[in-house]
Amino acid sequence: MLGWVLLAWLSLPGFGYASDSLAWDALREGRALLLLRHASAPGIGDPPGFQLGDCTTQRNLSEQGREESRRWGELLRRQGIERPRLFSSRWCRARDTAKEMGLGAVAPLPALDSVFASRARAWQQTEELLAQVNGLLQGAPMVLVSHQVNISVLTGIHPASGEGLILALPLGVPAQVLARIPAP
Template sequence: MSQHDYNTGDFFLSERSLPQLLSQGGYTLYSRHAEATIGVDQPNLDFTNCQTQRNLSENGRNQAHTYGETLRRLNIPIMTPVVASPFCRTRETAAIAFGEGSVYVDPFWVDVYNLSFNVTPAQQQTILHRVQSILETQPQPGTNGVIIAHSFPANIGLGPIPDMGTVVIRPRGQGNGYEVVAHVEIEEMANWGV
């Protein structure tokens, strides 16, 4: 297993100690949905009709299962409900990982998806300001928040995120920003504690 060091700003954190840190709570796990290669996002996309959008592949379903199972195996406390974008692929990722009844669908995350398309600079600024406000909000004590949504464009927000990749964020509280602690791919996460 390769060894990664994560810069948390104050100290370096090894791959082995990241799960220990998360077990104490206080972080937000911002994750891109699992692999979605079935179908295409149609111009007439309807969030209630999965046939109008890209959906999870079998590998994607396995990634989502691994994600949730790894967090449970390591006793990493998760604040529920977890948040998901309205797309079928994000809702399904969250439901497979955490259970259907543990998912709250927040339509705001469609705006993050839209950052990859034609948005004006003013719209982009408004979306990123809202992202900052959400990511600087601390989860309930002793838990970690989870958001299952979308990748960002290069050099915008959290930047590109691979399928089922996770950005570990330390919220500093409302108005105080947040700190990116680590970028973790699902393959790395699956090896935590192994």
């Protein structure tokens, strides 16, 4: 019983995290990355007939989601992060979240693609993400945009739409969360 109480207490937002200031420093210095859940896109999962290359068949960002994405770009610029390495899932709502930030080119990273419909592959895909991210040279800050289920597998956290997690590098499972940043 005490173990469950301690686990619940440790999982409270903000407990055990570095100060936001230290987390932002780590991000700016390339010792951490920012992992975002895509901004607000009404619904759950993907509609019947979903096709990866056709945004008209997918859930897409709402106007609120587009505004959240632009505010993420503003927040990152205020934090001195103007040209991060941007990677996103190939799903339109994730890619559009990254693009709407207005911080530069967005590279697709299939290891960030949603595992919602293929949960049996979730651990394998998470291992691919770890290998790819940890294999990148340290340098410019890194921002990744993915999906709730993927982030939950990696961190054990169920982020809200547009929420960001600053994660220590190198990534492991579970990832070391330095800060949780609500959607701006």
